[in-house]
Amino acid sequence: NSDSKVVFVGNNPMDNGETDKMPNHRLMKVLDRLDKVEHVVMMNGVEVFDNPKVMTWDDFIVKGSSVEESEVTERTNTISEDDTAALIYTSGTTGNPKGVELTHDNWSFELDATHSIMEFRPGEKYVSWLPLAHVFGQLIDNHYWMEKALHMYVVDNPLNVVDFAKEIQPHVFIGVPRIYEKIYSNVKAALDAKAALKILLKVPGISGVLKGKLKEKIGMANCRFAITGAAPINTDILRLFQSLGVPIFEGYGMTENTAGATINYAGMNRIGTVGPAFPNTEVKIAEDGEVLIKGRHVMKGYYKNQQATAETIINGWLQTGDVGEIDADGFVKITGRKKEIYVTSGGKNIAPLIIEETMKSISIISQCFLVGDGRKFCSALFTLDAGAIIRDKLGVDANEVPKDPFEQMAKMKELGHTFDDFTGSDEVRAEVQTQVDVLNAQFSSPEQVKKFSILPRDFTIDDGELTPTLKIRRKQISENWSAEIEAMYAE
Numbered sequence: 001n002s003d004s005k006v007v008f009v010g011n012n013p014m015d016n017g018e019t020d021k022m023p024n025h026r027l028m029k030v031l032d033r034l035d036k037v038e039h040v041v042m043m044n045g046v047e048v049f050d051n052p053k054v055m056t057w058d059d060f061i062v063k064g065s066s067v068e069e070s071e072v073t074e075r076t077n078t079i080s081e082d083d084t085a086a087l088i089y090t091s092g093t094t095g096n097p098k099g100v101e102l103t104h105d106n107w108s109f110e111l112d113a114t115h116s117i118m119e120f121r122p123g124e125k126y127v128s129w130l131p132l133a134h135v136f137g138q139l140i141d142n143h144y145w146m147e148k149a150l151h152m153y154v155v156d157n158p159l160n161v162v163d164f165a166k167e168i169q170p171h172v173f174i175g176v177p178r179i180y181e182k183i184y185s186n187v188k189a190a191l192d193a194k195a196a197l198k199i200l201l202k203v204p205g206i207s208g209v210l211k212g213k214l215k216e217k218i219g220m221a222n223c224r225f226a227i228t229g230a231a232p233i234n235t236d237i238l239r240l241f242q243s244l245g246v247p248i249f250e251g252y253g254m255t256e257n258t259a260g261a262t263i264n265y266a267g268m269n270r271i272g273t274v275g276p277a278f279p280n281t282e283v284k285i286a287e288d289g290e291v292l293i294k295g296r297h298v299m300k301g302y303y304k305n306q307q308a309t310a311e312t313i314i315n316g317w318l319q320t321g322d323v324g325e326i327d328a329d330g331f332v333k334i335t336g337r338k339k340e341i342y343v344t345s346g347g348k349n350i351a352p353l354i355i356e357e358t359m360k361s362i363s364i365i366s367q368c369f370l371v372g373d374g375r376k377f378c379s380a381l382f383t384l385d386a387g388a389i390i391r392d393k394l395g396v397d398a399n400e401v402p403k404d405p406f407e408q409m410a411k412m413k414e415l416g417h418t419f420d421d422f423t424g425s426d427e428v429r430a431e432v433q434t435q436v437d438v439l440n441a442q443f444s445s446p447e448q449v450k451k452f453s454i455l456p457r458d459f460t461i462d463d464g465e466l467t468p469t470l471k472i473r474r475k476q477i478s479e480n481w482s483a484e485i486e487a488m489y490a491e
Helices: 023-032 057-064 069-076 106-115 134-147 158-168 177-193 193-202 207-215 236-242 307-312 353-357 385-392 405-416 426-440 474-480 482-490
Strands: 008-009 039-040 053-058 084-089 099-103 125-128 151-154 174-176 225-227 248-254 258-264 284-285 291-296 319-325 333-335 364-371 379-386 449-454
Touching: 008 023, 023 039, 023 449, 039 057, 053 057, 084 106, 084 134, 099 106, 106 134, 106 248, 106 258, 125 158, 125 174, 134 248, 134 258, 158 177, 174 177, 177 385, 236 248, 284 319, 284 333, 307 319, 333 353, 353 364, 353 379, 353 426, 379 385, 379 426, 379 482, 385 405, 426 449, 449 482, 474 482
Parallel strands: 008 039, 039 053, 125 151, 174 225, 225 248, 379 449
Antiparallel strands: 084 099, 248 258, 284 291, 291 319, 319 333, 364 379
16 A cells, blocks of 8 residues: 555564564565565564565665765755655554555644653653554654654563663653553552551652652653553553652544644643643534544645545544543543444443543453443453463562563463463452442443453454554454353343
């Protein structure tokens, strides 16, 4: 779809030696069908295949050594602010990915708005972990850090982002809810295990020292701006971090508006919202509740898809597909996705995101997928958090719990258990049921989780169930676990 002429191929740090997960092996299976591709550049450390189109990174650099600087300057001088600068594909959580054309002016506007909200000094630190296929990853990693002369530290594996933060102690930290959920889980477990610590955190003089140590342990000692986005986050997490002196600012945006459109920030932070609009950005709510955005950061359009572009940008307003509201002070609240709103067989509209995030507050739960569209009641698919199981059920110190899923399974085996011991445990199920009953009280009867199934494994990117930023893909999950879903409605 992109008509790319050159493909750069790196490593997948989470391939675990499986060739089907290695980008170079996956590309070589389809390369003969990619007529537009002229060159494939294998980055350092990637296995190079014998193919006339394939070259190493060093060979690629040599090819450019004979190009005169005047030739490069001549080409850059022809670039217009309305030219496409990047083609980024949507994550495909509710349908097929689409190529979003972002212009140089889109990026320029977004960067100016970001600079007015986030001010950092040269030499301050930033930990990079977001994939460059993600618009916010490109905004910060390709543009912002250079303009502000930040020191960027690139994580070797997304699983190690918190460990990197502990070592680097960055001044700005960008995460998605899943990252903060993991940190929150460990901090809360530590506080729950030590009642005296909770009391001391409220004692003047002592609390400052303890908070400083806690912040250092989670990699936030120097953090002045922690951002969360891409998916809803449980407000309990935000409140805990705020109590430690680490305000996490929740923002909102999408690829189609070059990342951010709204964000909370110092002096304008309202937990439970995604903040006010960016400077020179208009946000309004349509009659059906959809959030609409207008500004110079709205995309040029979808590549080679005029129909989708016309349906998405109407009179300059970006139809986000999200449902929300704006309070009297201009703070925006997102309540769900239009395409994800369930309608039960009884005609009740259900917004699954809020319910799912609430259920994920159960300490041993990793993911929650709500089922209910066209059904007589809501049910849920739960996955267990292997790290939390090792910590809470097997008594391993949080700092000693492996991050890698394969290493977690090995750790369980070392301790005489398998993951099945817990996913199939009546005791674990009863514990989850007790917590579900408590959390259900926050919702109306049609919204409550009446049944649930604990799956034998967590959702994964490789199985198509999660996006690179760990958002769930509903269609794929429904297909992968259709038997488990139907079983909950069989009786």
